[in-house]
Amino acid sequence: MRVITLTMNQLKRLSYVTCLIMFLALLGGAVVTKTGSGLECGNEWPLCHGKLIPAYTVGSMIEYTHRLFSGLAGLLSLASMYAFWRYARERKDLLAYALLTLIFVVVQGGMGALAVTKPQSAAVMALHMGFSLIAFASSVMLALGAKRRESADSDPAAGNYTVSRSFRNLTWITALYSYVVVYIGAYVSHTDSQGGCSGWPLCNGEFIPELSGGVAVVFVHRIAAALLFVLVAVLGHLAFWRHKNLPELRALGLAAVLLCLMQVLSGAAVVHTLYNERLYIFAALSHIVLIAGLFGVLCYMSVRVWQMSRTETQAAGLTVSSVSLASSDE
Structure with a gap:
């Protein structure tokens, strides 16, 4: 049985992909808000008007694309958490970034689902944006931290x-x-x-x-x-x-x-x-x-x-x- 291991360079690339998808999820949420597409799929989640694939209207596609990227961001944050825990467990800072990314992408995803199924106040919706921002910032820290760690490994004096x-x-x-x-x-x-x-x-x-x-x-x-x-x-x-x-x-x-x-x-x-x-x-x-x-x-x-x-x-x-x-x- 072949044992799969990931190098620090591969973990860094995974963190880059996670950060990119998290950015697209954040951007998608902003597009939903600015175009007023939040309820284009009705008060249903995760389905859109009872369908897995929504009708081809601009509003429903904007909302559904945002849901798709948010779900993908959740899966990638979970994969990053596991990968860094499995192959870079000694990097406590990177583990913390990955954990924060996972926690806040789940929290903001849950708040997004609640915003669809139940009306929320403006204060709560603003908090949803805030949690999305923390999730993205955590993924940025993971990507930058992984890049710095690789540089620090090649330059031991970098941390002095x-x-x-x-x-x-x-x-x-x-x-x-x-x-x-x-x-x-x-x-x-x-x-x-x-x-x-x-x-x-x-x-x-x-x-x-x-x-x-x-x-x-x-x-x-x-x-x-x-x-x-x-x-x-x-x-x-x-x-x-x-x-x-x-x-x-x-x-x-x-x-x-x-x-x-x-x-x-x-x-x-x-x-x-x-x-x-x-x-x-x-x-x-x-x-x-x-x-x-x-x-x-x-x-x-x-x-x-x-x-x-x-x-x-x-x-x-x-x-x-x-x-x-x-x-x-x-």
Whole structure:
């Protein structure tokens, strides 16, 4: 009987495929929301109007394609979890990423099914988007982590660099806050508040509009997004200019700044194309894709700075131990 084993390079490719399918599932969910196709298959799940293959209407095909990719994402996340557990069990970080991917793809899939069979509030639907984003971010961390592990195996010195605790904390705060901004943005979409503020950067021609109804929701999202850009800009500046011995961290910081900048511009495009259906969908999908990429980069960056700061702590502990031993020898 032939025993099948997977190399680290093969596991890395599996993580790439999982990440790609997870991205398509996330994008499909956004298309469903923006085109209002959520109930094109009726209140049935997993069937569509009682059929395995739905009628060939645009709405039902959009909804069913999203279900197909979501199911495939679940199967691949399960396969990744098993593969990394079976063939890379010593890689605790990769196992954690794979487990998070599996957990959140199941959670968001269950919430998606509930959204079809039973009406859900806008707050719950926004949370569904948030869980989908965490599932995608986890798959991004798995892919980047597998790639880094392969590089680290060929370059043992790659893990010897450290970062300060304050930089680590700033990275964590930025990542957590980005999730809050995403949730508020999803809430804007699910409450149909996009038209609350006409114009950009002003809201209905005012710096501070009358805060009521959809206007308040959109304005809060804009302020939150502006603060996120400031945090990401500071984080990227520190990563790029104060950690010149850490090319990986510099690349992550630069990627975060560029993604955040494009995300802000795509948000402006959403406002200006609100009454042009074709351009609006393109702008809205671009907005979601960019924030998904930004959140994935920030999540992975948060893990990496934690690993680097832990290395710093361990190094400090070894130094103290060495000094103590030296003193005792004297």
